[in-house]
Amino acid sequence: MLLYAGLVVFLLAAILLLSYLLGQHHHDRATNKPYEGGIEQTGSARLRFSAQFYLVAMLFVIFDVEAVFIILWALGFYELGWPGYIGVAIFIAQLVVVLIYEWGIGALDIGLNVKKIMKKYKQLTS
Amino acid sequence: MFSLETITNSIQQWLYSTFNPTMALILECAIVMLLVIGLFAVLGLVLVLMERKVAARMQIRLGPNRVGPRGMLQTAADTLKLMMKEGLTPDGADKFLFNLAPFIVMIAAMLIMAPIAFAKGFQIWDINIGVLYVSAVSSVSVIGILMAGWASNNKYSLLGAMRSGAQIVSYELSAGLSIISIVVLAGSLQVSDIIASQQTGWWLFRGHIPALIAFVIFIIAVTAETNRAPFDLAEAESELTAGFHTEYSGMRFALFFLAEYINIFIVCAIGATLFLGGWMPLHIGNWDDFNRIMDYIPSSLWFLGKTFCLIFLIMWFRWTFPRLRVDQLLSLEWKYLLPISMFNLLLITLIAIMGWHF
Numbered sequence: 001m002l003l004y005a006g007l008v009v010f011l012l013a014a015i016l017l018l019s020y021l022l023g024q025h026h027h028d029r030a031t032n033k034p035y036e037g038g039i040e041q042t043g044s045a046r047l048r049f050s051a052q053f054y055l056v057a058m059l060f061v062i063f064d065v066e067a068v069f070i071i072l073w074a075l076g077f078y079e080l081g082w083p084g085y086i087g088v089a090i091f092i093a094q095l096v097v098v099l100i101y102e103w104g105i106g107a108l109d110i111g112l113n114v115k116k117i118m119k120k121y122k123q124l125t126s
Numbered sequence: 127m128f129s130l131e132t133i134t135n136s137i138q139q140w141l142y143s144t145f146n147p148t149m150a151l152i153l154e155c156a157i158v159m160l161l162v163i164g165l166f167a168v169l170g171l172v173l174v175l176m177e178r179k180v181a182a183r184m185q186i187r188l189g190p191n192r193v194g195p196r197g198m199l200q201t202a203a204d205t206l207k208l209m210m211k212e213g214l215t216p217d218g219a220d221k222f223l224f225n226l227a228p229f230i231v232m233i234a235a236m237l238i239m240a241p242i243a244f245a246k247g248f249q250i251w252d253i254n255i256g257v258l259y260v261s262a263v264s265s266v267s268v269i270g271i272l273m274a275g276w277a278s279n280n281k282y283s284l285l286g287a288m289r290s291g292a293q294i295v296s297y298e299l300s301a302g303l304s305i306i307s308i309v310v311l312a313g314s315l316q317v318s319d320i321i322a323s324q325q326t327g328w329w330l331f332r333g334h335i336p337a338l339i340a341f342v343i344f345i346i347a348v349t350a351e352t353n354r355a356p357f358d359l360a361e362a363e364s365e366l367t368a369g370f371h372t373e374y375s376g377m378r379f380a381l382f383f384l385a386e387y388i389n390i391f392i393v394c395a396i397g398a399t400l401f402l403g404g405w406m407p408l409h410i411g412n413w414d415d416f417n418r419i420m421d422y423i424p425s426s427l428w429f430l431g432k433t434f435c436l437i438f439l440i441m442w443f444r445w446t447f448p449r450l451r452v453d454q455l456l457s458l459e460w461k462y463l464l465p466i467s468m469f470n471l472l473l474i475t476l477i478a479i480m481g482w483h484f
Binding site: 007011015026034047049060067070074085088089095109110 | 280313468
């Protein structure tokens with residue numbers, strides 16, 4: 001397996017080297033400018049990013065770790081029988097409770113809540 | 127009758143009778159590696175051509191038809207052209223990560239290939255945790271995509287990579303849960319065992335409606351995981367130019383492109399293995415004559431046929447559905463697919479424990 005990975009790396013490096021050797025090399029004023037729709041870049045792209053994506057990753061960790069337990073149970077499924085089934089049913093019910101909780105606190109509302117904004121807007125304008 | 131199993135067995139016997147065991151093992155590894163790499167190159171070319179042809183058909187035009195007979199060599203010519211192009215690195219990019227990213231994506235794609243059974247007795251590595259291995263290694267490619275997007279020093283790339291990361295990790299949950307539901311029915315994670323358990327019929331048909339639901343969820347989830355339309359927010363052309371690979375050009379871009387198509391092939395192969403019986407021919411209950419006729423079709427053809435049917439389905443999606451918005455995409459997963467797949471798992475285990483499946 002390691003040999004295989006090594007060979008893959010070697011092959012990719014060879015392809016890239018070949019393309020480097022064959023490819024053209026030129027350097028104009030704007031050759032290496034990052035592409036932003038054809039205009040000058042406005043500031044660096046190393047900017048602070050919306051925490052929503054971080055939240056999604058956190059939620060993923062919660063559910064994925066629990067999926068590992070479910071896989072273990074799925075392997076011993078026929079030996080465990082009904083007791084195992086009831087256990088996992090409770091476990092999954094817990095997961096659903098977690099999901100409902102996250103839903104309730106608004107962790108799953110990604111992006112703008114249009115209804116809320118419109119309500120506020122109507123309040124302000126009336 | 128033509129069978130890959132006899133060919134591989136005779137090659138193995140010849141190797142072990144001619145050389146000493148270690149030498150034979152190394153030679154065997156080398157042959158397998160060359161085969162896989164060859165397969166990859168061919169797959170990439172065929173799938174890109176297929177995508178363009180399918181797209182052309184759906185839009186009532188001809189598609190590539192100049193290079194080679196009926197445009198067969200178009201993608202080979204494209205690859206050659208990409209090879210000749212200059213590979214640019216933008217100013218302010220993190221050079222090391224920028225160059226490393228295509229490698230990570232590509233190596234992850236190539237490593238997933240190991241436990242897939244292409245035909246009867248034609249499998250690279252029949253590891254006992256096969257399906258788990260596939261879902262574990264396939265999530266490595268997220269790292270490559272995030273790396274590419276962050277290292278490019280481009281806001282489009284960063285946005286595309288972040289979207290792609292959020293999307294892939296979210297949809298992995300429901301893909302995993304639908305895989306687990308088949309693992310429950312088959313009672314094993316090993317790919318060969320899962321295929322052997324479908325001797326009398328495919329799980330898609332034997333598992334009643336829950337298996338069908340699991341299959342539909344699996345297809346939706348893998349479409350999202352491979353960043354395909356209607357979930358191609360990571361590279362939404364109309365808003366992000368090309369998403370995380372905006373700044374990549376030449377061969378490095380080609381590697382991303384190739385990895386994407388190989389991932390499509392792999393997830394479709396996994397879907398075919400789990401739900402459609404891998405290389406198992408279609409058998410219907412007691413129809414012995416029908417079953418015997420089906421057995422005459424080689425197992426490799428069955429596998430490739432099923433896989434390409436699924437690939438065609440995913441390509442069909444691309445030209446049928448409009449693109450989703452990010453919040454719609456994430457709420458589809460977290461508010462609909464995840465609860466449905468959890469309940470579906472419970473249902474399917476109920477069916478398995480009561481012995482209701484056929």
